[in-house]
Every structure is written in C-alpha cells, then in structure tokens.
Amino acid sequence: MSHSDTIPLHPSSQSDIDEIENLINASPATVLPARPPSPPRAQIPVSSSLPPPPPKPAPPKPQPHSFPPPLPPPSSSVPAPPPLPSSRPEIAASGFGPAPNTLTEPVWDTVKRDLSRIVSNLKLVVFPNPYREDPGKALRDWDLWGPFFFIVFLGLTLSWSASVKKSEVFAVAFGLLAAGAVILTLNVLLLGGHIIFFQSLSLLGYCLFPLDVGALICMLKDNVILKVVVVCVTLAWSSWAAYPFMSSAVNPRRKALALYPVFLMYVSVGFLIIAID
Amino acid sequence: MDPNQPVTENYANPKTCFFHVLFKAAALAFYILSALFIDNFVIIFVVTVLLAALDFWVVKNVSGRILVGLRWWNEINDLGESVWKFECLDQESMARMNKKDSWLFWWTLYLTAVAWIVFGIFSLIRLQADYLLVIGVCVTLSIANIIGFTKCKKDAKKQFQQFASQTLASRFSSTLSSAFSVV
Numbered sequence: 001m002s003h004s005d006t007i008p009l010h011p012s013s014q015s016d017i018d019e020i021e022n023l024i025n026a027s028p029a030t031v032l033p034a035r036p037p038s039p040p041r042a043q044i045p046v047s048s049s050l051p052p053p054p055p056k057p058a059p060p061k062p063q064p065h066s067f068p069p070p071l072p073p074p075s076s077s078v079p080a081p082p083p084l085p086s087s088r089p090e091i092a093a094s095g096f097g098p099a100p101n102t103l104t105e106p107v108w109d110t111v112k113r114d115l116s117r118i119v120s121n122l123k124l125v126v127f128p129n130p131y132r133e134d135p136g137k138a139l140r141d142w143d144l145w146g147p148f149f150f151i152v153f154l155g156l157t158l159s160w161s162a163s164v165k166k167s168e169v170f171a172v173a174f175g176l177l178a179a180g181a182v183i184l185t186l187n188v189l190l191l192g193g194h195i196i197f198f199q200s201l202s203l204l205g206y207c208l209f210p211l212d213v214g215a216l217i218c219m220l221k222d223n224v225i226l227k228v229v230v231v232c233v234t235l236a237w238s239s240w241a242a243y244p245f246m247s248s249a250v251n252p253r254r255k256a257l258a259l260y261p262v263f264l265m266y267v268s269v270g271f272l273i274i275a276i277d
Numbered sequence: 278m279d280p281n282q283p284v285t286e287n288y289a290n291p292k293t294c295f296f297h298v299l300f301k302a303a304a305l306a307f308y309i310l311s312a313l314f315i316d317n318f319v320i321i322f323v324v325t326v327l328l329a330a331l332d333f334w335v336v337k338n339v340s341g342r343i344l345v346g347l348r349w350w351n352e353i354n355d356l357g358e359s360v361w362k363f364e365c366l367d368q369e370s371m372a373r374m375n376k377k378d379s380w381l382f383w384w385t386l387y388l389t390a391v392a393w394i395v396f397g398i399f400s401l402i403r404l405q406a407d408y409l410l411v412i413g414v415c416v417t418l419s420i421a422n423i424i425g426f427t428k429c430k431k432d433a434k435k436q437f438q439q440f441a442s443q444t445l446a447s448r449f450s451s452t453l454s455s456a457f458s459v460v
Contacts, residue, residue, distance in 0.1 A: 152326070171406075
C-alpha cells in the first residue's frame with residue numbers, strides 16, 4: 001500500500017517551496033540571476049545616446065513570464081531618418097536625463113550643431129572674459145574645424161601678400177603652424193602637464209584668430225609702422241588668449257617653460273607677417 | 278519563392294551614397310587633374326584639403342549614421358580625460374541595414390585611403406615635399422575615419438554578444454521560474 005500521493009510533505013520542505021514561491025511572486029526581478037545592471041555600453045554618453053534603450057532582458061516590472069518587450073520606437077529605422085526633435089545648440093558636458101539621439105537626427109541639425117560649436121569655442125577662447133570660470137575647462141567640446149580654417153586663412157593671407165614664391169610661403173606657413181601646434185602640445189605633455197592632445201591643438205588653432213585679423217589688415221595696408229603696431233597688438237592678444245589654458249595645464253613652477261614656446265611661435269608668425277612684402 | 282521578385286536589393290539611400298562618394302572622388306580627381314592644368318600649388322592645396330575635410334565630415338556625421346548606423350566621437354569628461362564614444366543602432370535595425378549600402382561604405386573608405394597612399398608614394402619618389410603635405414593631410418583624415426568606424430563596429434559586436442548572452446540567461450531563468458510556479 002503506497003500512500004505516497006497522500007503522504008504530506010515534510011514540513012521543512014513544504015516551507016522551502018513556500019519560500020521560493022513567495023520570492024517569485026513578491027519581487028520577480030530579484031529572482032533573476034545576477035546579471036550586470038545594464039549593459040555597460042560605452043555609448044551612454046553624456047550628450048547623446050539611443051532613445052529608450054533597446055529591449056532589456058527583463059523589464060523592471062513584475063512580469064516573470066514576459067520576454068523582452070517589442071522593438072523600440074521606430075526612431076532607429078533605416079531608410080529616411082525621421083526628424084526627431086533632437087538637437088541642442090551645444091553638447092553640454094553634464095547632460096543628465098534623456099539625451100538626444102544623434103544617430104537619427106536630420107543632417108541640418110548636425111551642421112547647425114557643429115557650426116554653433118565653432119562659434120562658441122571661438123568666443124570662449126579668444127574674446128576677453130574677465131569672469132571666466134575654470135579656464136582649463138573651456139574647449140571641452142574641442143573641434144578642429146576652427147583651427148583648420150584659421151590656419152588656412154593665415155596661409156592664404158600671407159601667400160597673397162607675398163609677391164614672389166607664393167606657394168612656398170603658403171606651405172611654410174601651414175607646415176609651421178600645424179607642426180608647431182603638435183610640438184607645443186608635446187611640450188606640455190612632456191613637462192608633465194595634463195592636457196589632452198586634441199584639445200590643445202584646437203586651442204592653439206583658435207588663438208590664431210587675432211593673428212589672422214592682423215595679417216588681413218597688414219595685407220590691405222602696406223605701411224610698415226602700421227604693420228608693426230598691428231602685429232604687436234594681435235600678438236599680445238593671441239598670447240593672452242592662450243595663456244590661461246596653457247598655464248592651468250602645467251605645474252605652476254613650469255608655467256614659463258610651457259608658455260615661452262607658444263609665445264615664440266606667435267612671434268615668429270608675427271615676423272612672417274611683417275616681413276612679407 | 279516568387280520568381281518575379283527582385284533578388285538583389287537596391288540602394289536604400291541613394292542620395293547619401295552619392296554624397297559619400299562625391300567628395301572622395303572630387304578630392305582625388307581634383308588632385309590628379311590639377312597637376313595637369315593648374316600651376317598654382319596654393320589652390321591645389323586649399324581645394325584638395327577642403328574637399329578631404331568635407332568628405333571626412335560627411336562620412337563621420339552623415340553617411341556613417343545612415344548607411345551603417347554607426348557613430349564615433351571624442352568627449353572630454355568632467356575629470357578632464359578624453360573618452361572615445363561609440364554609438365550604434367540596436368541589433369534589429371543593424372540587421373535590417375541595406376547590404377549594398379554598407380558594402381559601398383566600407384569599400385570606398387578603404388579604397389580612398391589606398392589611393393591616397395599610392396599618390397603619397399609617387400610624391401615621395403619625386404621628392405615633392407609640398408604635395409606630400411597635401412597627401413599627408415588627406416591620408417590622415419581617411420585613416421582616422423577608418424579607425425573610428427572599425428572600432429565602432431567592434432564595439433557594437435561586443436555589445437550585441439553581451440546582450441545576446443544576457444537575453445539567454447534571462448530567458449533561461451524566466452523559464453526556470455515559470456517551471457517553479459507551475460510546481
């Protein structure tokens with residue numbers, strides 16, 4: 001006679017099963033195996049990410065039997081990017097909350113964003129701002145378009161002013177400025193300073209803006225005294241613009257070591273401007 | 278299978294593909310033809326480098342997004358460190374990407390870099406330092422894009438694998454818990 005089906009379970013095992021059932025019914029999410037909280041995607045950027053993240057393995061709701069929810073909203077489809085209201089004028093470095101999806105924004109938004117970034121970088125770097133907060137923080141959103149345009153413009157102006165050997169002048173100016181920016185950055189890095197390579201390149205390029213203006217004026221007016229005065233003023237302006245960033249990047253005792261080559265480079269460019277005829 | 282169905286898909290984004298190729302081809306063509314017709318190095322330099330820079334921007338910001346759903350950029354976080362960010366569409370959308378589009382994207386990327394390197398070798402042989410400057414800039418831009426997108430693709434693959442293994446784990450555990458509740 002086997003009464004196995006009517007034999008009550010051992011009290012302890014019954015309570016074990018009860019425990020497990022309570023756990024499941026109470027908080028299903030916790031029953032799941034220990035998985036990392038969310039895929040540590042490298043792309044949870046402060047400024048842009050995917051919109052509601054793609055189907056997570058278990059939604060944080062008590063649905064133990066549900067499988068991943070359906071596809072995210074059709075914002076990530078292929079043929080024609082729907083115009084999401086996504087772009088902000090500049091990428092703030094502290095964007096918490098729903099960040100815009102830059103993957104599917106319309107092209108015009110990208111263009112506008114980049115253009116406004118150039119303008120804001122220029123204002124930040126070059127124009128006098130006595131209330132500037134942490135100078136090392138500006139140019140967080142570095143970009144190389146501004147420096148590119150300024151270097152090319154300076155080369156073009158110098159080349160135009162030259163009456164002979166125009167191509168050499170242009171090539172020399174461009175090479176000097178580009179290589180100079182790289183070498184100056186390396187200099188700061190080798191002095192033990194904390195600066196990011198592209199940020200520094202970007203900065204040194206933007207600080208050429210005053211010299212560009214000076215070169216333009218010198219090209220239009222050929223008076224030597226005027227040239228000297230203009231070059232001195234713009235040189236001072238450029239060095240003054242570069243000073244806060246460079247000095248905040250290095251050890252205070254090595255400030256001069258970092259700043260002197262920058263000044264030297266701008267002086268040499270100034271000489272080029274004056275000497276071109 | 279319907280025999281009348283077109284077997285090959287067409288380009289899904291013909292305009293984007295066109296622009297993707299346009300600036301690359303324009304830069305290369307201008308460089309080649311200018312050596313024949315234009316005597317002024319400055320113009321060659323400025324126009325070629327400008328076209329190459331525009332191409333870099335278009336590939337990075339527009340065609341990368343639309344043709345292959347990838348994007349990369351660099352940010353400086355609050356600690357002052359430089360962080361490279363990679364972004365991709367989710368897996369279903371990536372799987373739906375037009376094969377022709379992505380084939381065109383990657384192949385033109387590689388071919389352009391190879392073409393510039395070949396021109397660079399020619400310039401080196403002829404010892405033209407100033408043309409080497411132009412080519413140096415164009416090669417740098419092409420290679421930057423290649424590296425950026427390759428890293429982005431690898432990162433995307435890694436995430437999809439992670440996601441797949443997590444989905445498997447969660448499905449397994451939810452099956453288990455449903456089994457438990459039935460018991």
